[in-house]
Amino acid sequence: MTTSTASVDIPYFEISDPTFSMQSEAVRDARERSWYARSSYGISVLRYEEVSELLKSPHLNQGSAKWPDHHGVHGGIFYDWWVKNLLVLEGDEHHRIRRLLNPAFSPTAARRLEPQFAALAEELIADFGDRTEIEFVRDFAEPFATRALCIMLDIPHDDWRFIAEHANTIGFALSVSIKDDIDRIDDAVTELYRYVETLIQQRKGTPGQDVVSRLVQFSEAGDKLSDEELRNALVLMLFGGMDTTRNQLGLLIQTFLRHPDQWELLAARPELARQALDEGLRVNPTTTWVTREANEDFTYRGLDIAKGTTVHLFTQTSGTDPRAYPADEIDIAAEDRLPHHTFGGGMHHCLGHYIARADMSVALPILAKHLTNLACPGGDTWLPDSGNTGPIVYPLTFTRRG
Numbered sequence: 001m002t003t004s005t006a007s008v009d010i011p012y013f014e015i016s017d018p019t020f021s022m023q024s025e026a027v028r029d030a031r032e033r034s035w036y037a038r039s040s041y042g043i044s045v046l047r048y049e050e051v052s053e054l055l056k057s058p059h060l061n062q063g064s065a066k067w068p069d070h071h072g073v074h075g076g077i078f079y080d081w082w083v084k085n086l087l088v089l090e091g092d093e094h095h096r097i098r099r100l101l102n103p104a105f106s107p108t109a110a111r112r113l114e115p116q117f118a119a120l121a122e123e124l125i126a127d128f129g130d131r132t133e134i135e136f137v138r139d140f141a142e143p144f145a146t147r148a149l150c151i152m153l154d155i156p157h158d159d160w161r162f163i164a165e166h167a168n169t170i171g172f173a174l175s176v177s178i179k180d181d182i183d184r185i186d187d188a189v190t191e192l193y194r195y196v197e198t199l200i201q202q203r204k205g206t207p208g209q210d211v212v213s214r215l216v217q218f219s220e221a222g223d224k225l226s227d228e229e230l231r232n233a234l235v236l237m238l239f240g241g242m243d244t245t246r247n248q249l250g251l252l253i254q255t256f257l258r259h260p261d262q263w264e265l266l267a268a269r270p271e272l273a274r275q276a277l278d279e280g281l282r283v284n285p286t287t288t289w290v291t292r293e294a295n296e297d298f299t300y301r302g303l304d305i306a307k308g309t310t311v312h313l314f315t316q317t318s319g320t321d322p323r324a325y326p327a328d329e330i331d332i333a334a335e336d337r338l339p340h341h342t343f344g345g346g347m348h349h350c351l352g353h354y355i356a357r358a359d360m361s362v363a364l365p366i367l368a369k370h371l372t373n374l375a376c377p378g379g380d381t382w383l384p385d386s387g388n389t390g391p392i393v394y395p396l397t398f399t400r401r402g
Contacts, residue, residue, distance in 0.1 A: 011037035013044055015312070016176050021385040022288045022316040031317050036303065041070075042310030043303075044289070048324035048338070051313045054292065054300070055345030061090050063293035063310050072179045077186040077193075078170070084228075085236045100225050101233060103218060104211045110358035116151045117362040120144060125370050133377070136394040137250055140367075145245035148359040149238060154210030155199065166191050167242040174388050189235065196234040200227060211237075245356060247286035247383070247390025252277070252364060254391070255284045255330065257374045262332050267372065267401070270365035272332045277361045279330040282319040282340035286390050289314050290344050315341045373399040 011030035014020060017040075021027070030037050031046040038044075045051050054060060065088035068079050082088065086097050103109070124140050134140070146160040146167075169188035172181040199212050207213040215230055225233070256263040256276075266276045289312040294305050305311065319325070319340045343353040374396060381392045 010034055013037050013039040015039045015041060015044065015386055018176075018384045022314065022389075023385055027314075027317060031321065035301065039312065041312060043305065044312045044314055046314050046317045046321075048318040048321040050301070051290075051315065051318040051341055052345070054311065054313055055290065055341060057292075057300075059294055059296055059298040059300075059305075060292035060311060061295045062088055063291035063312075064088050066293070067291075068173070068178065071176060073182055076182060077189045078173055078182065081189050081193075081232060081235060082173070085232050087236065087240075096223070097225065097229060097233070100218065100223065101215065104214050105354055107354050109211070110354040113148075113151060113355070114358050114362050117148055117359045118366060120147055120151065121363045121366040125366065132399065133395065133397045136253060136396045137246065137391055138393075141246045141249040141391075141394075142242075144359070144363060145249065146242045148245065149241045152211050152241075152355060153199065153234075153237075154208055154212070159195075162195070163192075163238055164242060167239045170239045171243050171388075192235045192238055193231055196231050196238070197227075199234065200230055241355070244286050244388070245359060247388065248281070248356075248360060249363065250391035250394050251284045251286055251389070252280040252360070253367075253374065253394070253396065254376075255280045256368075257376065259330055260374070262330055263368055263374065264372070265332060266365055267368040269333075270369065273361040273365045274357070275334065275337075276332040276364055277357060278337065278340065279332050279334075280364075281342040282325070282337070283330055285315055285319065285340075285342040286388055287342060287344075288316040288386055288389055290341065313341070370401055371398040372401050373397075 011026075011034055013027070013030070027046070035047045035050045036043055036045050045054055065083055068074070068082055073079055086094065086101070089097065121144060124144055128134055128139065142164055143160060146164045147157050149155075149163065150157050150160055166188040169181075169184055170192075172178065173185050175181070178185070200216060203210075203213045203216045207217055212234065215225060215233070218224070256266070262276070262279075266272055292311045292313060294307050294309045294311060297307050298305055319342065320327070324338050343356075375398070377395055377397055380394045383389045383392060
């Protein structure tokens with residue numbers, strides 16, 4: 001998995017290999033030897049301090065725009081959506097669209113939704129009935145993540161399976177096999193475009209207090225999102241909001257399954273939910289790297305980085321770097337943790353992070369309140385442990401409290 005260059009002992013990762021693992025001994029060893037590694041995509045930054053600095057570097061742009069091109073996809077519905085969404089835009093266009101979207105994703109908007117998120121979590125757990133074994137992705141993570149979006153957008157909960165199915169399909173675009181799946185990915189984007197266009201037209205006719213209505217109505221100094229910009233943003237919201245929250249919920253359960261004492265502490269002290277979430281995001285994030293691209297030639301810590309070089313900032317390894325955090329432990333009561341980088345940083349810091357924190361920090365203590373003695377009996381399957389990761393199938397056994 002790692003090799004050395006001929007001249008300098010710099011690690012090398014073949015990160016397009018499905019067997020590459022962020023949590024492997026080889027990656028931890030590489031982090032001890034060097035702050036960066038070479039990779040099949042460019043440069044991978046491994047340590048907390050360097051990731052923190054480079055996230056704010058003016059020499060780097062968001063680096064995901066060329067992902068389809070790197071894998072032989074140069075046009076089509078997905079391609080046109082991808083290269084125009086907020087995730088990859090730069091400069092004035094990025095700032096303008098982000099400014100117009102910001103009010104819908106504010107801390108106040110997130111707090112207003114928390115009671116509904118709590119009711120949803122309670123409902124899904126009640127649906128477990130008398131069972132002491134569930135498939136966590138199917139029975140909780142996916143419906144919770146998708147129906148939380150339904151709450152935010154004020155759309156019928158009966159639509160959640162349609163949204164989940166098409167968002168799951170778009171998720172194949174983040175795989176190195178994107179070209180093999182591009183026809184069905186294009187179809188999924190097309191279906192979600194049709195869906196959000198209907199939402200936009202409905203809210204123009206009968207606006208409410210939901211996110212779509214606010215985005216349709218909101219303007220700043222007379223500037224508004226165009227219908228195309230709004231469609232693009234809403235498809236990104238449906239895809240990203242479902243995919244990342246579903247995956248992260250599974251990873252959070254895996255983390256606390258490995259640290260049952262912390263799970264019991266959360267059950268006893270639900271006010272620690274935000275710290276519990278941050279500890280899980282820090283050590284076991286679904287987004288294991290943040291992609292950037294050099295916008296000019298520059299030198300960083302003695303390393304010459306050429307314009308156009310892809311720079312992967314490894315959020316997973318930075319979040320477990322022993323130079324910044326105690327090794328191999330989590331502590332949900334700790335008050336002195338450095339901020340992790342799971343939601344990125346700089347101008348491309350995740351727009352929806354307040355909503356993501358709200359729904360997951362509500363779900364975690366409710367799960368802990370009801371379930372104890374968590375275990376996985378086997379039969380679990382996982383996405384590759386790089387890029388965006390998480391469980392595909394995750395059987396869990398548990399004991400009901402009380």
